[in-house]
Amino acid sequence: MGKHEAQRLLGERLTLPSLPEVVTKLNGMINDPKVGVNQLGAVVAQDAAITAKVLRIANSSYYGLKEPVLSAEQAATVVGARSLRNIALQASVFARYEHLAAVPDFDLKSVWRHAILVAQLSQWLARSARRPVGLTAEEFYTCGLLHDIGKVVMLESLGPQYVDVIREAAHARQAIHLVEARVLGFSHVDVGTLVATRWHLPDAVVRSIEFHHGPQYEVLAHPEVAVVAVSDQVAYRFELASAPTALAKLAEFAEKSVGIDAPTFDRFVDYAREVEALIEV
Ligand SMILES: [Fe+2]
Ligand SMILES: [Fe+2]
Numbered sequence: 001m002g003k004h005e006a007q008r009l010l011g012e013r014l015t016l017p018s019l020p021e022v023v024t025k026l027n028g029m030i031n032d033p034k035v036g037v038n039q040l041g042a043v044v045a046q047d048a049a050i051t052a053k054v055l056r057i058a059n060s061s062y063y064g065l066k067e068p069v070l071s072a073e074q075a076a077t078v079v080g081a082r083s084l085r086n087i088a089l090q091a092s093v094f095a096r097y098e099h100l101a102a103v104p105d106f107d108l109k110s111v112w113r114h115a116i117l118v119a120q121l122s123q124w125l126a127r128s129a130r131r132p133v134g135l136t137a138e139e140f141y142t143c144g145l146l147h148d149i150g151k152v153v154m155l156e157s158l159g160p161q162y163v164d165v166i167r168e169a170a171h172a173r174q175a176i177h178l179v180e181a182r183v184l185g186f187s188h189v190d191v192g193t194l195v196a197t198r199w200h201l202p203d204a205v206v207r208s209i210e211f212h213h214g215p216q217y218e219v220l221a222h223p224e225v226a227v228v229a230v231s232d233q234v235a236y237r238f239e240l241a242s243a244p245t246a247l248a249k250l251a252e253f254a255e256k257s258v259g260i261d262a263p264t265f266d267r268f269v270d271y272a273r274e275v276e277a278l279i280e281v
Contacts, residue, residue, distance in 0.1 A: 002186035006194055014157045014191065019199040020092030022050055026085045041076030044088055053091035061278045062120065082138035090145055097152045105163050106155055111148065112281045114235055119144030120275050121231035124268065130259040134204045134224040142201070143208040143228045149195055150188030154180070177213045189213055219257065226257035238272045
């Protein structure tokens with residue numbers, strides 16, 4: 001339902017971003033065995049503003065590099081082609097929506113911090129799952145990074161009306177996607193799905209965005225959805241006072257959906273605390 005309503009508003013009230021140009025270029029080269037990782041770095045280096053951001057991300061504590069990297073080519077060699085693409089995607093998407101930092105009553109930084117956290121958690125879960133999870137760890141980074149992209153798209157397109165929706169959700173203590181759907185007829189899940197589809201991301205990536213808030217049968221049916229949904233919930237809850245009960249339920253769900261046992265889940269929550277403290281935006 002919501003997806004159709006969002007689609008109907010395209011070009012009228014909703015403007016979707018294009019896939020960043022640098023990512024389009026990298027996509028065309030990444031599967032070509034004749035292209036070296038250095039050449040991918042050289043493509044990034046063509047854009048000075050993106051390069052500066054890429055270097056900041058590559059040199060952040062998350063990547064734990066021993067020596068700081070000083071050029072995009074060097075970053076490409078050290079982190080690898082697929083991580084470079086994620087870093088370029090992150091840098092470009094953040095740059096595309098930089099102007100929204102000035103919107104009153106909207107905390108853009110916290111949206112990006114959450115996106116990075118869910119990206120990192122999804123990647124960790126994918127590496128620790130004992131069952132096949134449908135995508136590579138790097139692809140899971142993309143899923144996490146983009147799962148809530150619909151929120152910034154909606155803010156840019158709808159402006160104060162969207163800020164009101166956020167305020168109402170906070171006031172009513174209701175999940176934002178439910179209030180979006182009630183007030184607007186579609187949610188950030190629908191918009192995110194349209195973005196991922198427009199960018200021709202793999203079907204499993206699109207699904208992980210489309211169903212990250214449920215329904216539960218979709219989450220259970222697709223491990224890639226479960227990885228992102230569990231990471232999202234952990235990212236929201238690990239700091240809350242109500243955490244122990246909520247986390248116990250999530251631990252059970254993670255075991256059922258992706259075969260993460262209880263000790264692994266505990267390490268996962270510890271990891272969430274550690275990386276959250278290191279995120280820089
Ligand atoms: Fe969401
Ligand atoms: Fe989220």
